[in-house]
Amino acid sequence: MGLNKEMPAMDAYATKTDRTAALGVIRQLLGERLQTGEAARAQHCHSTTIIEPQLPDAVAFPRSEGEVSEIVKICCRYRVPVVGFGTGTSLEGHVNAPMGGVSVDFGEMKRVVAVNAQDLDCVVEPGITRKALNEELRDTGLFFAIDPGADASIGGMAATRASGTNAVRYGTMRDNVLALKAVMPDGSIISTGQRARKSAAGYDLTRLLIGSEGTLGLITELTLRLHGLPEAISSANCGFPDIHSACLAVIDTIQFGIPVARIELLDELSVRAVNAYSGLSLQEMPLLLLEFHGSSSAVAEQAAACGEIFAERGGTAFAWSANPQERNRLWQARHDAYWATLRLRQGATCITTDACVPISALADCVTSAQEKVKSLGMIAPIVGHAGDGNFHMTLLIDRDNPAETAKAGEFVGWLAECAVSMGGTCTGEHGIGQGKMRYLAKELGTATCWMTRIKEAIDPLNIMNPGKITAGSG
Amino acid sequence: MGLNKEMPAMDAYATKTDRTAALGVIRQLLGERLQTGEAARAQHCHSTTIIEPQLPDAVAFPRSEGEVSEIVKICCRYRVPVVGFGTGTSLEGHVNAPMGGVSVDFGEMKRVVAVNAQDLDCVVEPGITRKALNEELRDTGLFFAIDPGADASIGGMAATRASGTNAVRYGTMRDNVLALKAVMPDGSIISTGQRARKSAAGYDLTRLLIGSEGTLGLITELTLRLHGLPEAISSANCGFPDIHSACLAVIDTIQFGIPVARIELLDELSVRAVNAYSGLSLQEMPLLLLEFHGSSSAVAEQAAACGEIFAERGGTAFAWSANPQERNRLWQARHDAYWATLRLRQGATCITTDACVPISALADCVTSAQEKVKSLGMIAPIVGHAGDGNFHMTLLIDRDNPAETAKAGEFVGWLAECAVSMGGTCTGEHGIGQGKMRYLAKELGTATCWMTRIKEAIDPLNIMNPGKITAGSG
Numbered sequence: 001m002g003l004n005k006e007m008p009a010m011d012a013y014a015t016k017t018d019r020t021a022a023l024g025v026i027r028q029l030l031g032e033r034l035q036t037g038e039a040a041r042a043q044h045c046h047s048t049t050i051i052e053p054q055l056p057d058a059v060a061f062p063r064s065e066g067e068v069s070e071i072v073k074i075c076c077r078y079r080v081p082v083v084g085f086g087t088g089t090s091l092e093g094h095v096n097a098p099m100g101g102v103s104v105d106f107g108e109m110k111r112v113v114a115v116n117a118q119d120l121d122c123v124v125e126p127g128i129t130r131k132a133l134n135e136e137l138r139d140t141g142l143f144f145a146i147d148p149g150a151d152a153s154i155g156g157m158a159a160t161r162a163s164g165t166n167a168v169r170y171g172t173m174r175d176n177v178l179a180l181k182a183v184m185p186d187g188s189i190i191s192t193g194q195r196a197r198k199s200a201a202g203y204d205l206t207r208l209l210i211g212s213e214g215t216l217g218l219i220t221e222l223t224l225r226l227h228g229l230p231e232a233i234s235s236a237n238c239g240f241p242d243i244h245s246a247c248l249a250v251i252d253t254i255q256f257g258i259p260v261a262r263i264e265l266l267d268e269l270s271v272r273a274v275n276a277y278s279g280l281s282l283q284e285m286p287l288l289l290l291e292f293h294g295s296s297s298a299v300a301e302q303a304a305a306c307g308e309i310f311a312e313r314g315g316t317a318f319a320w321s322a323n324p325q326e327r328n329r330l331w332q333a334r335h336d337a338y339w340a341t342l343r344l345r346q347g348a349t350c351i352t353t354d355a356c357v358p359i360s361a362l363a364d365c366v367t368s369a370q371e372k373v374k375s376l377g378m379i380a381p382i383v384g385h386a387g388d389g390n391f392h393m394t395l396l397i398d399r400d401n402p403a404e405t406a407k408a409g410e411f412v413g414w415l416a417e418c419a420v421s422m423g424g425t426c427t428g429e430h431g432i433g434q435g436k437m438r439y440l441a442k443e444l445g446t447a448t449c450w451m452t453r454i455k456e457a458i459d460p461l462n463i464m465n466p467g468k469i470t471a472g473s474g
Numbered sequence: 475m476g477l478n479k480e481m482p483a484m485d486a487y488a489t490k491t492d493r494t495a496a497l498g499v500i501r502q503l504l505g506e507r508l509q510t511g512e513a514a515r516a517q518h519c520h521s522t523t524i525i526e527p528q529l530p531d532a533v534a535f536p537r538s539e540g541e542v543s544e545i546v547k548i549c550c551r552y553r554v555p556v557v558g559f560g561t562g563t564s565l566e567g568h569v570n571a572p573m574g575g576v577s578v579d580f581g582e583m584k585r586v587v588a589v590n591a592q593d594l595d596c597v598v599e600p601g602i603t604r605k606a607l608n609e610e611l612r613d614t615g616l617f618f619a620i621d622p623g624a625d626a627s628i629g630g631m632a633a634t635r636a637s638g639t640n641a642v643r644y645g646t647m648r649d650n651v652l653a654l655k656a657v658m659p660d661g662s663i664i665s666t667g668q669r670a671r672k673s674a675a676g677y678d679l680t681r682l683l684i685g686s687e688g689t690l691g692l693i694t695e696l697t698l699r700l701h702g703l704p705e706a707i708s709s710a711n712c713g714f715p716d717i718h719s720a721c722l723a724v725i726d727t728i729q730f731g732i733p734v735a736r737i738e739l740l741d742e743l744s745v746r747a748v749n750a751y752s753g754l755s756l757q758e759m760p761l762l763l764l765e766f767h768g769s770s771s772a773v774a775e776q777a778a779a780c781g782e783i784f785a786e787r788g789g790t791a792f793a794w795s796a797n798p799q800e801r802n803r804l805w806q807a808r809h810d811a812y813w814a815t816l817r818l819r820q821g822a823t824c825i826t827t828d829a830c831v832p833i834s835a836l837a838d839c840v841t842s843a844q845e846k847v848k849s850l851g852m853i854a855p856i857v858g859h860a861g862d863g864n865f866h867m868t869l870l871i872d873r874d875n876p877a878e879t880a881k882a883g884e885f886v887g888w889l890a891e892c893a894v895s896m897g898g899t900c901t902g903e904h905g906i907g908q909g910k911m912r913y914l915a916k917e918l919g920t921a922t923c924w925m926t927r928i929k930e931a932i933d934p935l936n937i938m939n940p941g942k943i944t945a946g947s948g
Binding site: 117119251429470 | 595728
């Protein structure tokens with residue numbers, strides 16, 4: 001997977017002496033909340049992929065926007081890289097520090113600043129995780145809808161434009177952030193918008209920062225869109241003879257405008273893994289797993305409509321339930337798919353990659369990918385947010401076998417290019433980070449030059465998470 | 475209303491001789507499709523506000539992306555301003571040409587390039603209007619949901635981040651454009667994305683261009699999100715004793731998660747105007763006008779739920795209907811509100827302004843605005859996309875009376891600041907253009923400096939629609 005050729009040169013940054021001086025100044029500010037020990041540094045370049053860990057020089061734990069601003073000002077003065085850190089669950093090496101520098105961990109900035117129930121919004125600090133937020137919202141009748149699986153931090157989810165199982169109904173982070181506060185590369189603090197639900201006032205800096213992976217600024221506060229907890233929730237599942245008919249059933253569901261809250265695809269291998277891991281007895285064939293949100297009658301109507309569509313597409317054993325225990329069990333199993341997958345091969349390492357295509361191309365893309373994996377002699381179960389045309393493949397490799405590692409790299413590249421050739425994207429939700437840099441230009445061509453121009457204009461010293469997305473010019 | 479102090483100096487641009495030379499080169503390309511007559515030029519700085527018209531030097535009618543690219547390359551070489559033009563229905567002077575230059579009219583680029591029914595998307599040229607597009611989509615069972623009232627061009631709607639009555643359900647242009655092609659300030663053509671429904675690949679150039687009002691590039695192709703035509707549509711209306719209770723009813727509706735497709739507020743004066751103009755007999759009191767989309771049972775259920783909520787908030791004479799004639803008559807009347815308003819004062823000119831606040835502040839903002847208008851001795855009926863907290867006031871003034879014009883200007887500024895003070899924005903959907911430039915920094919503070927940096931990085935010669943949004947540095 002390696003790094004991009006455009007990587008900035010190390011000598012563009014502070015010398016060792018200057019780094020030490022910069023860390024000294026930051027220590028005056030944070031005291032014990034600046035850590036330089038090996039363990040802390042190693043935890044802050046955590047990567048679940050085959051990208052090699054690259055440690056920061058230090059880890060800072062600010063408690064306020066003011067402290068974040070000071071840290072960035074110091075790093076700007078000494079030209080020390082700054083890498084934002086939420087929970088470390090990103091998958092493409094986003095939190096790696098190839099040029100060293102300071103990892104800014106938002107773990108001590110996780111307050112809910114305000115809940116505006118009448119306006120269905122709230123204001124939070126970036127370090128709060130989505131589960132903690134929903135716990136705090138419990139008594140308001142509202143919830144934050146984005147669910148990427150991992151209990152990620154809200155700031156990290158915004159920085160990587162995360163989405164997940166609910167996106168088919170509620171959109172992605174792009175759609176669920178109303179406004180941001182951010183510390184820019186010179187340490188100044190900006191506010192990108194107000195709490196109004198829409199605005200036509202100037203360039204959309206909110207959306208520019210969402211998905212910028214910390215390369216343009218550090219998000220220090222988010223105004224989030226909330227939704228009312230649905231009156232009723234029901235779930236359903238249905239097996240299909242093949243991936244193709246399952247995908248056609250998804251297309252019909254979306255086209256008929258059935259407002260499914262979730263519609264997930266698991267291939268046969270994933271179903272087998274999940275059955276074994278979570279003690280379920282789902283039929284071992286391609287499976288659609290659904291959730292419906294609405295009034296009691298609406299969710300019943302939606303389930304019935306899906307049942308009819310699925311039957312026409314050859315679905316078997318359509319089952320739906322409004323029983324919360326049953327539902328939670330099914331979705332917990334879906335969320336545990338990663339762990340279930342790991343069990344398919346003893347001692348294996350998981351390499352997870354994602355792609356997203358127009359849904360009309362989903363069946364072709366998934367079946368081609370299955371064939372490719374087979375031809376490489378690998379194992380890679382598939383789970384997908386089928387309603388968005390987005391799916392994940394988890395390659396199970398022996399990390400100590402260089403041939404397998406190389407084949408995994410080859411497959412990741414093959415899938416990115418396959419998705420792009422079908423009108424899709426090399427990443428639906430995991431982001432570019434380090435792992436997908438080489439595919440960005442293949443997907444977007446010269447548009448990436450304009451991304452670089454923006455990066456250079458906003459961060460001329462290239463201190464904000466250097467070596468990611470377009471890498472900057474250094 | 476005047477222009478911003480930061481306006482670029484005229485001498486930053488091509489001399490008269492160079493302009494003539496540039497137009498000569500463009501004429502070689504376009505022949506008769508470059509017009510320099512007074513009438514054409516005057517039509518292309520059309521403004522319905524009190525902003526004075528400022529004519530371009532010429533109007534170009536390209537037929538292809540390649541021609542747009544050539545025009546921009548020539549303008550770049552000679553440093554001649556370029557102003558995009560759709561249908562001229564924008565309200566804040568967006569198509570004015572304060573520095574002269576070439577108005578690029580997309581009226582001859584209005585093809586539907588592709589309809590991908592399975593993926594619920596289509597690809598169009600920017601000049602097609604929303605009504606023409608929906609006409610072309612008629613047989614597909616799909617529709618494009620954004621309805622700003624005017625039959626605007628899709629390119630113009632994207633450039634200004636338009637929304638309108640359906641936004642509460644379907645979002646704004648921001649949410650309904652999947653990808654763009656654009657000609658950048660150096661004449662190069664970029665593609666900002668693929669047809670996948672979501673992507674985490676790099677900076678969100680799509681969203682950066684949406685709402686950039688032609689100051690960063692000219693949109694030459696759009697991939698749009700479509701929706702399935704609802705199985706059933708019904709409409710409802712309900713009077714309220716005052717604005718406050720109507721707004722509380724809106725909050726309840728949104729909070730209960732009733733997926734209204736439209737929820738519009740008309741104040742007493744607007745109802746009177748609409749009754750007189752469209753021959754209706756609505757009760758002359760604050761009115762909510764709604765539309766529901768869904769299955770037959772879903773729309774009936776939604777209407778019933780709204781009926782209950784509205785009764786609790788003091789609503790009277792709640793009426794709903796699935797009859798299409800009745801529904802169309804009501805919505806036509808809503809869309810004719812502008813013309814109806816004009817009739818309230820013989821010979822008057824309309825100055826329309828918009829603001830958007832969190833819905834909890836809507837009642838306060840609207841009633842404060844009504845009082846302010848009264849204190850200024852003016853007439854200004856209100857219609858609003860209440861579900862978004864967005865509303866419009868149409869000031870009826872005697873254009874020949876400088877005192878009234880001044881008072882209108884004063885009111886526009888007062889409303890912008892009032893909305894911002896309540897956590898809202900100076901424009902929910904009309905954009906900044908020339909008319910709201912002075913309020914942008916009041917709303918977003920130093921964030922506007924970063925907008926200027928982006929503008930300067932992407933358009934260093936400041937040829938793309940100069941004198942708008944942040945004005946650029948010239």
